Amino acid sequence: MKATTTWTQGISSVITDNRGHETIVDLPEAKGGQDLGPTAFELCLMSYSGCVNTIFNIVSKKMRFEFTALEVDTIGHQKDGAATFTDVEVELRIDTEASDEKIESCLEKTLKICPVGVLFHQAGVNTTYKIMRLQKA
Template sequence: MAHVMPDLFKIDVAGHAVSHARSEMVARGKVIATDEPPERGGTDLYATPLETMLSSFLGCTNVIANFVAGSMKMDVRDMQFDVCGHFDTRGVFGKAEIGTPFPVIELRVVLDTDANDEQIAKLAKTVGEKCPVSVLLRRAGCEIQENWVRK
């Protein structure tokens, strides 16, 4: 049975600073932690906030791609993906006014599917338009360079 989503709902996350480099958040009773590597004063126990943001992009891509593939009657047996964010540190360190901290984000998705190239291209386009994280990144000025291929 399909779950019916309301048109608008709240997503609550609460958190606190464990140190200047480490944060712990709680969402739906699940703990999410971020940290920095030692060279930035952290303990390197968890992914950084930026790595977590990019991981969220991959997680959201997975969920939306599977949803869209289902509506397209497309059989996706497996999906592997990776992302590389090109981080412009000049804005953080006050060296320059920049439009976006991630001018380029590279997304690679490898699908185990019988779908043809045209169907995969339609899937990629639709996911880019529907994935909330993708939409936020694009509207923030990130150029997302995508490569969706068949395994």
Template sequence: MKVTLNRVNDAFHFKLKNERGHVVDVDSRAEFGGSDLGASPMELVLMGVAGCSAIDMISILKKQRQEIKAFNAEVEGERVKVGEATPFKEINVVFYLEGDINPEKAKKAAQLSFEKYCSVAKTVEPTATIKYKVVLNNEEL
């Protein structure tokens, strides 16, 4: 796996491209000297957790023939100062599912994602606690 980074402006706006040609804009917020023309690297980490776990869960639920009408997630990260860096201390994920889905299967899919399959979660797990909950058809499980 490989990505390339190219600087776009004289501040912190970059275009990153993967080997398949997909491009992502990365920048810093204005208060940190950037132009706010893309997601920050730490936001990309949260996006990675969301995307990775969503792929896992949908894959698991489809194999179980569950009917997913909608799938959304919200991910929030709490950071802590460690020297000059501020890594994530805790990441909270809420999955919102709609459809004809067995509640136990939805909970188990989330559990399997974070405990077994999600490589992004496993990457941040040594430094950040990940907590999650599942809301199915507007009811928290």
């Protein structure tokens, strides 16, 4: 696995995964950037959200339950002027017929094996979670 970052202009860069995918990182205009993409720090939190969503999908299939909608928010906090995240809240919203217990079990298993979450945990970031059922329209 390899990532390559190439400066493009101003403060912005393009990051590639060397499999043909890329994203732009930049800073907001208020911090001297052109706001062409998320900051690298925001991308880190976005990665956690995406990882939880992906791993939850895999674990739920193994647990044999389906859902019709799944959304994951990650909210990062930097307490006491910390340079990085000190706490992350994971909010999972789901539409499923599965029991609350099954959803919670799946999320707990997900958080234990989500590679990005494991990195956050090893860095001492406290993670809490909340599960909400999506309302059918």
